Each structure stands twice: as C-alpha cells, then as structure tokens.
Amino acid sequence: MNTPIYDRVALIGLGLIASSMGHAMKAAGLARHIAGHAKTEATRAAALEVGFCDSMHATAAGAAAEADLVVLCVPVGAMGEIAAAIGPVLAAGATVTDVGSVKRAVIATVAPHVPTGVHFVPGHPLAGTEHSGPRSGFATLFRNRWCILTPPAGTDRTAVARLRALWAAMGSNVEEMDAEHHDLVLAVTSHTPHLIAYTMVGVADDLERVTDSEVIKFSAAGFRDFTRIAASDPTMWRDVFLSNRDATLEILGRFTEELFALQRAIRMGDGPLLHAYFTRTRAIRRGIIEAGQDTSAPDFGRVKAGT
Amino acid sequence: MNTPIYDRVALIGLGLIASSMGHAMKAAGLARHIAGHAKTEATRAAALEVGFCDSMHATAAGAAAEADLVVLCVPVGAMGEIAAAIGPVLAAGATVTDVGSVKRAVIATVAPHVPTGVHFVPGHPLAGTEHSGPRSGFATLFRNRWCILTPPAGTDRTAVARLRALWAAMGSNVEEMDAEHHDLVLAVTSHTPHLIAYTMVGVADDLERVTDSEVIKFSAAGFRDFTRIAASDPTMWRDVFLSNRDATLEILGRFTEELFALQRAIRMGDGPLLHAYFTRTRAIRRGIIEAGQDTSAPDFGRVKAGT
Numbered sequence: 023m024n025t026p027i028y029d030r031v032a033l034i035g036l037g038l039i040a041s042s043m044g045h046a047m048k049a050a051g052l053a054r055h056i057a058g059h060a061k062t063e064a065t066r067a068a069a070l071e072v073g074f075c076d077s078m079h080a081t082a083a084g085a086a087a088e089a090d091l092v093v094l095c096v097p098v099g100a101m102g103e104i105a106a107a108i109g110p111v112l113a114a115g116a117t118v119t120d121v122g123s124v125k126r127a128v129i130a131t132v133a134p135h136v137p138t139g140v141h142f143v144p145g146h147p148l149a150g151t152e153h154s155g156p157r158s159g160f161a162t163l164f165r166n167r168w169c170i171l172t173p174p175a176g177t178d179r180t181a182v183a184r185l186r187a188l189w190a191a192m193g194s195n196v197e198e199m200d201a202e203h204h205d206l207v208l209a210v211t212s213h214t215p216h217l218i219a220y221t222m223v224g225v226a227d228d229l230e231r232v233t234d235s236e237v238i239k240f241s242a243a244g245f246r247d248f249t250r251i252a253a254s255d256p257t258m259w260r261d262v263f264l265s266n267r268d269a270t271l272e273i274l275g276r277f278t279e280e281l282f283a284l285q286r287a288i289r290m291g292d293g294p295l296l297h298a299y300f301t302r303t304r305a306i307r308r309g310i311i312e313a314g315q316d317t318s319a320p321d322f323g324r325v326k327a328g329t
Numbered sequence: 330m331n332t333p334i335y336d337r338v339a340l341i342g343l344g345l346i347a348s349s350m351g352h353a354m355k356a357a358g359l360a361r362h363i364a365g366h367a368k369t370e371a372t373r374a375a376a377l378e379v380g381f382c383d384s385m386h387a388t389a390a391g392a393a394a395e396a397d398l399v400v401l402c403v404p405v406g407a408m409g410e411i412a413a414a415i416g417p418v419l420a421a422g423a424t425v426t427d428v429g430s431v432k433r434a435v436i437a438t439v440a441p442h443v444p445t446g447v448h449f450v451p452g453h454p455l456a457g458t459e460h461s462g463p464r465s466g467f468a469t470l471f472r473n474r475w476c477i478l479t480p481p482a483g484t485d486r487t488a489v490a491r492l493r494a495l496w497a498a499m500g501s502n503v504e505e506m507d508a509e510h511h512d513l514v515l516a517v518t519s520h521t522p523h524l525i526a527y528t529m530v531g532v533a534d535d536l537e538r539v540t541d542s543e544v545i546k547f548s549a550a551g552f553r554d555f556t557r558i559a560a561s562d563p564t565m566w567r568d569v570f571l572s573n574r575d576a577t578l579e580i581l582g583r584f585t586e587e588l589f590a591l592q593r594a595i596r597m598g599d600g601p602l603l604h605a606y607f608t609r610t611r612a613i614r615r616g617i618i619e620a621g622q623d624t625s626a627p628d629f630g631r632v633k634a635g636t
Contacts, residue, residue: 215551221588223610226517238616245518247554253614256607263595281528288570300563303530307560309545
C-alpha cells in the first residue's frame, strides 16, 4: 500500500467516475477515508452495497465537512448548486476539484462559492464507458487515460501537485492547460462526435422504410460504434452541450461545411477528391495507435467475447 | 471435414474479404480447389505466401475458367471490367457472385456480361475490419455476421440455395432482400456513418488551434471510434459513395436536417429536447446488444489488450 495522499476524500455524486475513483483509491490506498454523497437514497444504498465509500451522507455538506479533497462528480448543470451547499463547511487548506467534461462553465459556477483559503483545481479525467451509475465503476478505468487539470493562474502549486499525484497514482497521465483551450479540444475529440453519433442513431430510428430490426441486425457495418457512443448518459450530455455551447457550435459549423463539400463531391462524381480525403484521415488513426490510445487489433475482437 | 459445396471457387481480387473467404473455406473444407487472381504481382505473391489459394492466375479469366463459383471481390468500380473479362470463359451452370457493398450498381454493370446458363447471385457479407489486403483475412471474419443476397426475380433457386449454404458454412447468417432495399439499409447502417466519420476526422486534422498530437492524445473521449471507421480502404469507399449516390445523399439530407435541429436546441438552450433525444437513442443500443451484434462490456476492454 502507498502512503495515503489525502486523509479524507469526499465524492459528491456517485456515478461511473466517482465509483471508479473510489475503487482505484481503495485498491492503491490513496485515501484514509472516503466519504460519499448522492442525491437519491437508492444511489446511496447501491454505493454502500458496492463498498467504495467508508461513510455515506444524506447531504453534500455532510460528506464535504473535514475533507481535505472534495471531488464534484455531478452533471455539469448541478455543479453550482452543490458548490453553494458545501462552500460554508469547506476546511481551510482543503482542495475542491471536479470531473466535469467542460471547464469554463464549471469554473464560472463553482469558483464564486469556494472560500478564501480553499484551493479550487478544476479537472477532467478523459475516461468513461457508455454505462453509468454507482455499480458501473472499476479501479482500472483511468489507467493509461489522460486527466486534464485547468487550474486558473495563481492557483497554489502545492495543491495542484498533490492532485496530480492522486491522478497519477490512479494510473492517469496528467496534463495542464487553460480552461478555454480544454473546451475547444474536447469539442473536437468528444462533444461534437457524441452529438453526431446521437444524430445518426436518431435518423436510423426514424426512417420508416428501414425497420429498427434491420438497423439492429445490420449494425456491424459501421453503425455499431455510433450506437455505443449514443448510449451514454443523457443528463450528462445535455449539460455538456448546453455548457460548452460556443465551442460545440463552432466545431459543428466546420463539420457541416466539410460534410457539404464531400456531399457535393458525391453528387458530382468527384472520385479523386473523395479518395484523397479518405487517404488523409488514415494518418490520424496511425498516430492514435502509436500513442497507445487504441490497439490495431481488428474490431472483431470485441464481438467474439460476446458470441 | 464437410463435403465440399463447390469443386472450384475462383476468388477475383485478393483483399480482406477474399482472403477471409479463402481461410474459412479451407478451414471447413468447403471447396476442392481455390483459384485466385489479383491485379498486381505483389498481391498475388503475398496471397500465395499466406496460402489461402491452391492456384494463382495472372488473369481473371484464367482463374474463372472451369470454376463453378466465381466470387468478385474487387472494388465496386472495377466489377464491370472484371465481368467483361471473365464472361466468355464462364462454364454453363456456374454461379457468379460478388461481395460489393452496393448492389444496384453492381447488378447494372455485371449482369450484362453474365452469359445465359450462368447464375448471377449478388451478395454482400456485412463483415470487415479497418485493415485491407491479402494478409488481413482470417477464417472467423464472417462468424455470426450477416450476409445479404440480392438475387433478381427469376434467379435459379438451387444456385441461390447452394451459395446460401456456403455462407452459412462460413458462419454467416444469410438474408435475402431486393437490391434497392439493400442499398437504402446500408446507406443508413454503413455508408453515411462512414462518410460522417471521415468528415469528423478531417475536421479535427484541419483545426489549427488544436494540434494533431492533442487530437491523438485525447481521442479516447469519443473520437477514437471515428478514427477506426475512417481508416478503412479509400478506394473501396470512394466507389461505395459514387455507386450508392442516391441513397447516401438521401440519408445525408435527413442527417443534416436532424443535426440542424439539435444544433438549434443547443443554441437556444433547449435542455428538454436534447435530453429526450439522447434518451431515445439508448433503446437502439439495447437492441443491438440483445441481437448479439455487440457486447455490453465497456469499451475499455479493447484498450487493455494493447497496454
């Protein structure tokens, strides 16, 4: 076991990320005590049963009191309300962080409630699955994944270093950038792809001449990956789009412009343009495999497991 | 070993699908002899080395002569030329099939070259990976995947049944439908998703304020699946879009209409619309898992293998 990095960690909101953090911290002995809070009694009971918290609290303030690290794991739209509730009980010297997928909006709603003497280090672990809830977490979720921290200028460097150490101990690679850049990068690598996947699945579901059972049977031809992305938590994603509106709309604008160019090439029969475009995108894929963020094994590895 | 279903099978074009068929037929003893042809000497040499053909031929006609099954495995845009080359040598009673991703265009270019007394049974195995070439095939590629046959009205039922038996013996589920419906279904489940994935990867590659290395590092957040789809063979996909133009453009039209509605909801801050949309798309995902076309295991199963 490691020396614990924090004495008392409070997890506020007990879904996929919080439960994975709980499992990872327990597995590596990174916190002496993990306090939990979730809005509903059912979630609190499930989390207790799964066993990644040492104490469970009916209020966010109850969990956050005396914690030296408070992790806000609620949907982005609920962060401000939680911050207002825990602000008064935060201990001097404590650190508040979050795991929200957008950073500017979270900083805008949370920072005003963080008292002087408490460090606020916004964070975003780039890890997840399409599952949600307190039973969906596992200790290795963050392994070899990136965690981006976006501490505003002037943030206490010791507090940042301690939080970096926690994420590194849970297996993450840690990077710092400013919140605005984070929101743009994520609009490209995550938010817009999710919106597109949701849209494509919606189109398929709506098309009367193709039945849902045909869509399901023949999904292996490319559509399947879209449905996995489009099965993610609706509340989380609603909040992401509403709170990272500007960057998402900018990337969507670029996307439709580019899509129209390819659509025109199809209509006009411009084979060379299509071939050149499809060749260029292969290079990005090679880079991802070389960076260890995916394997080059054919996609069918996934399916064999289920058959 | 099974009793062979065909005496001599000719594979014309020796990429992922042909090499997988070769391996699958050899593994189960489904053909007494497998003859191969590819356009380039390098591909023919690689295929011989891998060993899924019994004889290799410098011309398509050489491979097709005396075959009782000829399988056209070339890109859709090359099918007509190949059909013209082999038409004169096809034996009476033989069957010609293909594995193209579009069916109306293939029928239009191939059928005129198929002589009377030869059966033409167009086909499309819905199986693949993002890899291509004679070294990319494996015997289990078709297992639990669908193969769609689109025999025109009046096609000899015995010839259809024999080809169905071959696909079933290679592990496929076989379904018949008319070519026009096939092309619409595939435009939804495959062609449009591929175009969208190519576009999104292209947008990311173009965005100057986000570096390629950032896109690569942070791809796990949703973008990674798009890059796998967008790494598929450029020639094959160029031909797919050019030859299934009408259905692809129709689905693209629906897609952009729907995307604009969601984009407007983001701009207007319409949370309930977004939440309802994102909830509805989950049902399709459940159907796909229940149908055995994917597993419910979290996506990270794939990544662990490479780390």
